[in-house]
Amino acid sequence: VSKTTELLDYDLIESIAKKRKPKMLQAGFTAYPRTIDFKRMREIADSVSAYLWVDMAHFAGLVAGGAHPSPMPYADVVTTTSHKTLRGPRGAMILCRKELAKKIDKAVFPGLQGGPHDHTIAGIAVALGEALKPSFKDYAHQVVKNARALAKGLVRGGIRPVSGGTDTHLVLADLTAKNVTGKIAEHALDHAGIYVNKNEIPYDRRKPWDPSGIRLGSPVLTSRRMKEKEMAVVAAALSKVIDNVDDEKVLVEVRKDIFELCSKFPIYD
Template identity: 45%
Template sequence: MSLIATSLPKTPWGTDLDALRRADPELAGVLLGEVERQSGGLQLIAAENFISRAVLTALGSPLANKYAEGYPGARHHGGCELVDLAERIAVDRAKALFGAEYANVQPHSGSSAVLAAYAALLRPGDTVLAMALPHGGHLTHGSPANFSGRWFDFVGYGVDRSTGLIDYEQVRALALAHRPKAIVCGSISYPRHPDYAAFREIADETGAYLIADAAHPIGLVAGGVAPNPVPYADVVCATTHKVLRGPRGGLILCGAGLAERIDRAVFPFTQGGAQMHTVAAKAVAFAEAATPGFATYAHQVVSNARTLAEVLTGEGLDLATGGTDTHLISADVTGLGLDGRTARGRLAAAGIVLDTCALPSPGRPAGYLKGIRLGTAALTTQGMGEAEMEQVGRLIGAALREDGAVRSQVATLAGIFPPYPASDDPRTGAGNH
């Protein structure tokens, strides 16, 4: 059924939708429908957040019109003087924010950043040591469905079954046995801080490059509540959304000695023209992340996650590693007689949006998901604190038990904390951070 917008006010972030309504009312309806969906429920996907009105403005700017293959001062198109300035600003801000010698801000996504890092350091057939996918590794860490698993020989390390923590002795033993060209540290569902110094020591002992895939924790790094991988890793790959609260895109940080190889790996090897509106939006986000207010936000994200984790334990969920140091929580739901997909469906029906995740499942068939993964970044941006996290945790437990009253309670709570409030109330909302 078509969604036709008949009466469209200005969007919550200030853009007038009249032009879109006239040109394409069907898509205008989809857009506002998504605004309503995001505002009407609890957004707990660990990889999502609400960006500011300033970032949205940059994304929707005429910079989207500009073709800019290459790098500042060496473009393949004319008329790049101002977009060159925008990219230089983004690079300088990223370097300052993370203490890096060099930054490439052009990758279109975190996966694109990882692809470029591999292209810069590896050749097809090289051996790579990374976290095994059933233990929380990303698709780019060796999935056979992904370029990484088809082009390189991946060996997977895992977590200790009793603690859920990375087994660094296993990492070292595997590195000594396989002598990988690169070691990747990073995960999509590991809620503890990696020991970057331990990974660096293993990489040095075995002559491997160390690549940190910091897509999830990089925003916490910016806010001063997570260890910085930059001093330890040869290359750091990250996303600019998630906790960092910028536009969807990727980022690569490295030392000056690898800068040229990284640049060539991004363009022309893996990408064409940079998306200059997104590069400008990244620059805005880096500036926002350098403020004291963002540091306060990052601390609140972690405090909220710890509070939520405690409540979920009381609701009968078995948390991976027993808790969290970060924004994300991974929980085993089999103790409730559920699997991950069933749990996600029950929560979605109640307006609580999160993901399934892989957790070690000995004896289970391939593809079995017994976990759910959730994060507190978006709810914290909306202005929620520990008291609301206690409520959210109880709502999650009730939804998993199929309590029919949960949906209205979720809507009431979400309505108190709109992502883009109409007023300038500093208490809440992405429009005000």
């Protein structure tokens, strides 16, 4: 990504591709909060005669719900997990152009997998059925609205979202200004009932096992029917923890507030 905007720098990607001539270009990442220009990635791949593989594991549910551009028209291969925004059981799917199907099938079985996991396949079918319902569209759009509300709430608490915000379900927060490391934040938040993971930020000066950031996602809270108002409450609670990572009393207080909030939004009716 560009050091200044923290967005993908397609000119740089193109110049590296032209120099290295890869056989395959990959797009779709673990902690990138913005949409990817799949058309541009396709053009770059074509310019060096490379395959384009998009891993949409993170945003597959947003694609299904129409809240994110689809990589389908541009990629040769699209992979996804089924348990992130797609909201299904733990599993995965590989979608590809017809001419690649035989090779990929063979690589999966007998190459990598023994037998089919029928229980997971049935669970994925249910998740895909849910993704076809109109209510899933509302869900996907609310996931993005909630992530944006979360990012705004963090800014109010003096925490910088990487790239200034999000277009997806995730927010990458830079804690440098708070002088708190990702590892310490993750631990304190865990204690306060808020589950995030430590994460590197672009050009991180710290080490991956104790980086400068944390990564947050809105899908689970959205599944509990929380909206922007609740995201503001969560962001304020999170900021309070970051400002008081060593204060046991504050952590216990926030934990109580978070449990109270969650009890108003049960997972099942």
